[in-house]
Amino acid sequence: LPTIDAVEADRPIRALIVGAGNIGYAVAFDLSQRSDEVTVVDADERRLARRAGLPRVTTRRADASDAPALRAIASAQDVVIGALPSALGYRALETLIGACPAIVDISFMPEDALALDAAARRAGTTVVVDCGIAPGLSHMMVGDAVRRLESCRAVKILVGGLPAARGGPFDYKAGFSPYDVIEEYVRPARIVEDCEVVVREGLSDLETIEVPGVGTLEAFLTDGLRTLTRTVHASSMCEKTLRYPGHAAAMRALREAGFFSKQAIGVGDQRVRPLDVTAALLFPRWAFDEQEPDVTIMKVVVDGTSGSERIVCSWELIDRYDAATRLHSMSRTTAFPAAIVARNAANGALPAGVHPPEALGQLGMLDAVLQELASRGVRCTAETKRGESR
Amino acid sequence: LPTIDAVEADRPIRALIVGAGNIGYAVAFDLSQRSDEVTVVDADERRLARRAGLPRVTTRRADASDAPALRAIASAQDVVIGALPSALGYRALETLIGACPAIVDISFMPEDALALDAAARRAGTTVVVDCGIAPGLSHMMVGDAVRRLESCRAVKILVGGLPAARGGPFDYKAGFSPYDVIEEYVRPARIVEDCEVVVREGLSDLETIEVPGVGTLEAFLTDGLRTLTRTVHASSMCEKTLRYPGHAAAMRALREAGFFSKQAIGVGDQRVRPLDVTAALLFPRWAFDEQEPDVTIMKVVVDGTSGSERIVCSWELIDRYDAATRLHSMSRTTAFPAAIVARNAANGALPAGVHPPEALGQLGMLDAVLQELASRGVRCTAETKRGESR
Numbered sequence: 006l007p008t009i010d011a012v013e014a015d016r017p018i019r020a021l022i023v024g025a026g027n028i029g030y031a032v033a034f035d036l037s038q039r040s041d042e043v044t045v046v047d048a049d050e051r052r053l054a055r056r057a058g059l060p061r062v063t064t065r066r067a068d069a070s071d072a073p074a075l076r077a078i079a080s081a082q083d084v085v086i087g088a089l090p091s092a093l094g095y096r097a098l099e100t101l102i103g104a105c106p107a108i109v110d111i112s113f114m115p116e117d118a119l120a121l122d123a124a125a126r127r128a129g130t131t132v133v134v135d136c137g138i139a140p141g142l143s144h145m146m147v148g149d150a151v152r153r154l155e156s157c158r159a160v161k162i163l164v165g166g167l168p169a170a171r172g173g174p175f176d177y178k179a180g181f182s183p184y185d186v187i188e189e190y191v192r193p194a195r196i197v198e199d200c201e202v203v204v205r206e207g208l209s210d211l212e213t214i215e216v217p218g219v220g221t222l223e224a225f226l227t228d229g230l231r232t233l234t235r236t237v238h239a240s241s242m243c244e245k246t247l248r249y250p251g252h253a254a255a256m257r258a259l260r261e262a263g264f265f266s267k268q269a270i271g272v273g274d275q276r277v278r279p280l281d282v283t284a285a286l287l288f289p290r291w292a293f294d295e296q297e298p299d300v301t302i303m304k305v306v307v308d309g310t311s312g313s314e315r316i317v318c319s320w321e322l323i324d325r326y327d328a329a330t331r332l333h334s335m336s337r338t339t340a341f342p343a344a345i346v347a348r349n350a351a352n353g354a355l356p357a358g359v360h361p362p363e364a365l366g367q368l369g370m371l372d373a374v375l376q377e378l379a380s381r382g383v384r385c386t387a388e389t390k391r392g393e394s395r
Numbered sequence: 396l397p398t399i400d401a402v403e404a405d406r407p408i409r410a411l412i413v414g415a416g417n418i419g420y421a422v423a424f425d426l427s428q429r430s431d432e433v434t435v436v437d438a439d440e441r442r443l444a445r446r447a448g449l450p451r452v453t454t455r456r457a458d459a460s461d462a463p464a465l466r467a468i469a470s471a472q473d474v475v476i477g478a479l480p481s482a483l484g485y486r487a488l489e490t491l492i493g494a495c496p497a498i499v500d501i502s503f504m505p506e507d508a509l510a511l512d513a514a515a516r517r518a519g520t521t522v523v524v525d526c527g528i529a530p531g532l533s534h535m536m537v538g539d540a541v542r543r544l545e546s547c548r549a550v551k552i553l554v555g556g557l558p559a560a561r562g563g564p565f566d567y568k569a570g571f572s573p574y575d576v577i578e579e580y581v582r583p584a585r586i587v588e589d590c591e592v593v594v595r596e597g598l599s600d601l602e603t604i605e606v607p608g609v610g611t612l613e614a615f616l617t618d619g620l621r622t623l624t625r626t627v628h629a630s631s632m633c634e635k636t637l638r639y640p641g642h643a644a645a646m647r648a649l650r651e652a653g654f655f656s657k658q659a660i661g662v663g664d665q666r667v668r669p670l671d672v673t674a675a676l677l678f679p680r681w682a683f684d685e686q687e688p689d690v691t692i693m694k695v696v697v698d699g700t701s702g703s704e705r706i707v708c709s710w711e712l713i714d715r716y717d718a719a720t721r722l723h724s725m726s727r728t729t730a731f732p733a734a735i736v737a738r739n740a741a742n743g744a745l746p747a748g749v750h751p752p753e754a755l756g757q758l759g760m761l762d763a764v765l766q767e768l769a770s771r772g773v774r775c776t777a778e779t780k781r782g783e784s785r
Binding site: 173174175251254255258259261262263264266270271272273275277279281282283285286287290 | 563564565641644645648649651652653654656660661662663665667669671672673675676677680
């Protein structure tokens with residue numbers, strides 16, 4: 006793999022964004038600020054209409070499951086950014102490989118995207134998956150640490166996006182579908198213990214952390230390691246989600262009581278899936294109000310050795326709602342890494358194949374990505390502690 | 396009103412129990428042990444079938460909303476015990492007044508049963524409402540204390556029925572419908588503060604108490620004072636429900652998120668009431684397993700004065716599942732007071748009219764009821780502390 010010198014190339018690119026949700030909008034916003042030609046497609050006219058008004062952004066109605074239509078639109082682009090709900094991500098990726106030179110995906114699909122690596126290589130398409138904040142920036146950090154370490158002992162990722170003020174159902178709001186939030190609580194969490202991948206319940210292994218300026222948060226296991234369990238060797242590795250205290254217990258209780266079940270139950274003379282009812286209830290209540298501030302917190306720690314030295318690499322990110330652009334922090338921190346990587350992938354900075362985000366870190370791209378993020382106001386502190394290895 | 400001498404008369408009675416749920420069954424069980432003639436009616440054949448096999452108990456299928464049928468069956472009885480869900484209680488009571496000499500109700504109806512007092516007097520029917528544990532025994536205790544006090548300062552009732560072991564959704568199980576459990580969390584709680592009736596949210600004013608042999612419980616406001624706000628004058632008065640810690644927060648969150656709403660919402664192309672989905676999910680999960688032990692805790696404190704003396708009357712009840720009879724404590728403590736009062740009402744111990752349970756306490760019936768309960772293994776400790784009034 007080549008080394009990356011200039012991460013953000015200057016040439017304007019033609020970009021297609023598939024999915025006009027909050028994240029897709031933020032990607033479009035970011036790219037359009039840089040004189041790129043941006044097209045946004047979505048199946049829903051109303052969603053597209055809300056996205057109109059950005060300079061250099063064209064909207065087109067198309068269903069992501071309509072493969073010929075999607076491939077036709079993609080063929081005119083330098084890069085496609087997949088910003089679909091997780092359930093639609095993999096199929097769209099399969100459709101797009103071979104139709105355009107580069108794809109960056111942030112759908113958090115449940116399927117194994119690396120299974121498409123050979124197909125992408127054959128087709129000459131560069132694909133970066135899981136390219137948001139976590140998975141995404143988190144994994145680039147881990148990749149960067151691994152590049153500097155001879156052996157890696159422990160990897161820990163803590164991440165959460167929250168309303169800046171507590172309140173509302175379960176002290177939570179989300180810039181995306183309750184289905185995807187709940188999916189994180191239902192999926193078994195794959196973590197690494199004693200060098201083995203083990204499976205734990207989502208929402209388990211609760212711990213409390215203090216975040217300056219934010220307060221006390223709780224952290225619990227979710228299935229966020231993704232490709233890391235295969236690409237990085239460490240004796241322990243876990244990813245935890247951050248929420249206000251009490252959220253995990255409430256979600257566990259809802260899960261145990263069946264409110265997240267996809268199995269239809271009889272209610273009167275109808276049959277409904279409890280998850281659909283839960284999502285229908287939470288959708289309006291978990292949506293941010295206009296200009297309601299949110300905050301994103303991420304902490305990544307990689308503990309390892311190089312020669313006789315023990316090295317602990319850590320990063321901390323606290324980002325907040327941006328009143329100037331009216332972009333929520335969750336949108337900023339998820340969309341900007343995707344937009345930054347998309348510009349580079351479009352400019353040929355990466356070879357063909359399906360790449361997880363840690364590969365970008367291992368290629369030395371992290372600092373350039375962090376620099377680009379900082380220019381957008383998303384700031385990280387990085388620390389490297391060195392000591393004697395025991 | 397006459398004074399009561401022998402609370403439990405010897406003459407066998409003919410009793411009709413309307414509603415063959417867990418409580419109705421326990422009333423039938425108790426009366427049938429005492430050579431009484433017992434009839435149980437219910438709209439549901441399967442529920443009736445489960446109640447068959449008790450000696451001296453006849454089952455009959457009839458809908459409680461079929462007034463002529465219900466009145467015809469009731470006319471052959473000395474007493475009718477209403478053990479219907481709360482939504483059906485008032486209408487059945489209206490139907491039965493005038494059809495039989497005495498009625499004891501434990502449906503926890505939302506309506507004001509005292510509104511039927513004049514009708515009951517005219518018809519010559521004796522009615523005791525709210526005649527379970529709380530409201531019921533709790534109010535008899537308050538009535539007994541009031542009888543002994545010149546002025547009453549504070550009344551506090553704490554009560555809860557719980558599975559003996561924590562676990563399952565929201566650390567709770569119930570011997571009755573989730574609709575009735577949830578109703579307690581949704582109804583505004585009427586309490587007395589500074590001699591005025593004020594309305595608080597259900598599930599509010601959380602406090603923690605330690606119960607020996609049970610552990611730490613939380614107590615929160617529910618609307619359990621019922622008639623007491625009108626029949627007893629005290630500067631402060633409240634009723635709180637006991638649960639395992641965390642239950643109230645989870646229920647508040649469910650309530651705020653709309654899971655208890657009776658307003659239908661769109662789910663796909665159907666319309667469903669979230670409460671119906673919640674009840675359908677919780678019904679099987681909140682039901683006790685065969686022979687699963689439960690525990691009932693009640694604490695009643697009445698603080699007042701008599702002359703220059705300050706008198707604090709208090710009672711404590713802890714009752715557990717009875718393996719010998721396979722009756723849950725919730726059934727025992729709710730059904731036995733109703734059965735005991737029913738035998739007395741059938742024997743003409745009370746005048747015509749609608750009586751709240753505190754009236755029985757004010758008539759001096761409490762000790763006799765407690766004695767009967769003790770003979771069934773439901774034991775209370777009573778304490779009276781005297782000091783100087785400040």
